[in-house]
Amino acid sequence: MTSYRVRALPGLPEVRPGDDLAKLIVAAGPGLVDGDVLLVTSKIVSKAEGRILAATDREAAIDAETVRVVARRGPLRIVENKQGLVMAAAGVDASNTAAGTVLLLPEDSDASARTIREGLRDALGVDVGVIVTDTFGRPWRNGLTDVAIGAAGVRVLEDLRGGTDAQGNPLNATVIALADELAAAGDLVKGKAEGLPVAVVSGLGHLVGDTDTDARAMVRVAADDMFRLGTSEAVREAVTQRRTVREFTDEPVDPGAVRRAVTAAVTAPAPHHTTPWRFVLLESPESRLRLLDAMRDAWIADLRRDGKSEESIAKRVRRGDLLRKAPYLVVPCLMTDGSHTYGDARRDGAEREMFVVAMGAGVQNFLVALAGERLGSAWVSSTMFCREVVRDVLDLPEGWDPMGAVAVGHAAAPPRDRPARSPESFLTVR
Numbered sequence: 001m002t003s004y005r006v007r008a009l010p011g012l013p014e015v016r017p018g019d020d021l022a023k024l025i026v027a028a029g030p031g032l033v034d035g036d037v038l039l040v041t042s043k044i045v046s047k048a049e050g051r052i053l054a055a056t057d058r059e060a061a062i063d064a065e066t067v068r069v070v071a072r073r074g075p076l077r078i079v080e081n082k083q084g085l086v087m088a089a090a091g092v093d094a095s096n097t098a099a100g101t102v103l104l105l106p107e108d109s110d111a112s113a114r115t116i117r118e119g120l121r122d123a124l125g126v127d128v129g130v131i132v133t134d135t136f137g138r139p140w141r142n143g144l145t146d147v148a149i150g151a152a153g154v155r156v157l158e159d160l161r162g163g164t165d166a167q168g169n170p171l172n173a174t175v176i177a178l179a180d181e182l183a184a185a186g187d188l189v190k191g192k193a194e195g196l197p198v199a200v201v202s203g204l205g206h207l208v209g210d211t212d213t214d215a216r217a218m219v220r221v222a223a224d225d226m227f228r229l230g231t232s233e234a235v236r237e238a239v240t241q242r243r244t245v246r247e248f249t250d251e252p253v254d255p256g257a258v259r260r261a262v263t264a265a266v267t268a269p270a271p272h273h274t275t276p277w278r279f280v281l282l283e284s285p286e287s288r289l290r291l292l293d294a295m296r297d298a299w300i301a302d303l304r305r306d307g308k309s310e311e312s313i314a315k316r317v318r319r320g321d322l323l324r325k326a327p328y329l330v331v332p333c334l335m336t337d338g339s340h341t342y343g344d345a346r347r348d349g350a351e352r353e354m355f356v357v358a359m360g361a362g363v364q365n366f367l368v369a370l371a372g373e374r375l376g377s378a379w380v381s382s383t384m385f386c387r388e389v390v391r392d393v394l395d396l397p398e399g400w401d402p403m404g405a406v407a408v409g410h411a412a413a414p415p416r417d418r419p420a421r422s423p424e425s426f427l428t429v430r
């Protein structure tokens with residue numbers, strides 16, 4: 001039977017800047033043999049490496065260690081730190097350190113682990129693995145556990161993909177976080193308060209060796225991270241990342257994603273408890289072509305009535321092919337069945353405007369939700385200028401007013417940056 005033993009290593013003194021951790025461990029008489037794995041609390045590594053800051057302002061220390069804010073709730077910040085770790089307060093720690101000081105995480109915990117491993121090899125002639133651990137909270141799970149933030153001489157991940165389980169089922173996604181499992185095992189005997197910062201796991205020598213040993217490999221890359229942001233941050237990002245996309249790839253649009261966006265759209269505010277939004281989904285190429293050809297003819301007729309030359313008409317019409325190149329079109333329509341009639345122009349005008357702005361809210365919801373589905377969109381006005389033609393071609397009820405058209409697709413390129421807009425330019429405080 002496979003088994004392992006885990007024990008805390010007693011006898012380590014209080015660690016100070018400049019200390020050689022391997023020497024301190026050797027002096028404690030660790031009884032190490034080849035194939036052992038040491039779990040070393042990052043706190044003592046930070047202390048030995050002088051990562052101590054006289055910090056009257058812990059927040060400023062967190063700022064300095066932060067690369068990206070993932071989520072913020074009141075004073076609590078979950079951030080990505082310089083080592084790529086996503087964690088509370090960037091790992092800046094005010095516990096187990098002298099008052100008025102904070103500990104920063106080691107600058108390169110993999111390198112720290114290598115130094116300790118080599119020091120033990122030099123002093124004792126043993127081939128051991130070393131894992132630098134830190135205590136993390138986790139999304140979806142209560143309670144803290146130790147994880148590996150640095151490693152040397154021990155396999156950190158076990159990739160079982162391509163193999164089969166005991167029943168012969170293929171394993172498609174199974175990569176075991178070995179180094180985190182070892183870190184957690186060590187935490188069972190180290191404890192937080194007892195001053196036992198090092199544990200030793202024996203009996204798992206098959207994990208010790210020189211390949212695949214950087215804990216850096218355990219950090220999920222952003223592209224594979226389905227939870228890159230906290231909830232509030234994702235909502236804000238969805239709003240600010242909605243940009244008009246005018247060039248699309250050929251990749252088809254998932255009709256289910258459009259329906260999910262419509263579900264979000266129809267939660268917009270609207271007057272008199274009405275639901276004035278309708279969305280016409282042009283899912284067949286024929287329906288799109290029929291609409292766009294009819295709109296082009298109507299536009300040409302308008303331009304001729306304006307007295308434009310045939311040459312300038314042809315030029316304008318050629319320019320208007322954004323909708324033609326989109327893989328999917330939606331015509332949002334306003335339905336004002338629930339509006340009131342007052343009988344005077346001022347109030348009837350205001351009533352109509354009320355519904356039109358509610359339509360804008362619905363379409364904005366729709367575009368933001370599409371952005372959340374990673375779909376680009378362009379809301380263009382053209383159908384508003386030939387409503388009868390659109391109703392006729394699409395066979396829509398008399399009361400449906402087309403409010404532009406939304407081109408939907410996968411963006412061919414990221415949108416051009418635009419300068420951030422300061423709220424101060426847009427507001428007046430009374």
Ligand SMILES: Cc1cc2nc3c(=O)[nH]c(=O)nc-3n(C[C@H](O)[C@H](O)[C@H](O)COP(=O)(O)O)c2cc1C
Nearest residue numbers: 242243244245246322378379380381382403404415
């Ligand atoms: C009611 C409305 C009509 C629009 N019509 C057009 C249009 O006909 N053609 C176009 O290219 N963009 C159109 N736009 C998109 C704007 O040009 C676009 O929102 C603006 O350039 C800001 O860029 P952004 O959406 O990336 O923030 C329209 C937007 C709205 C709200």
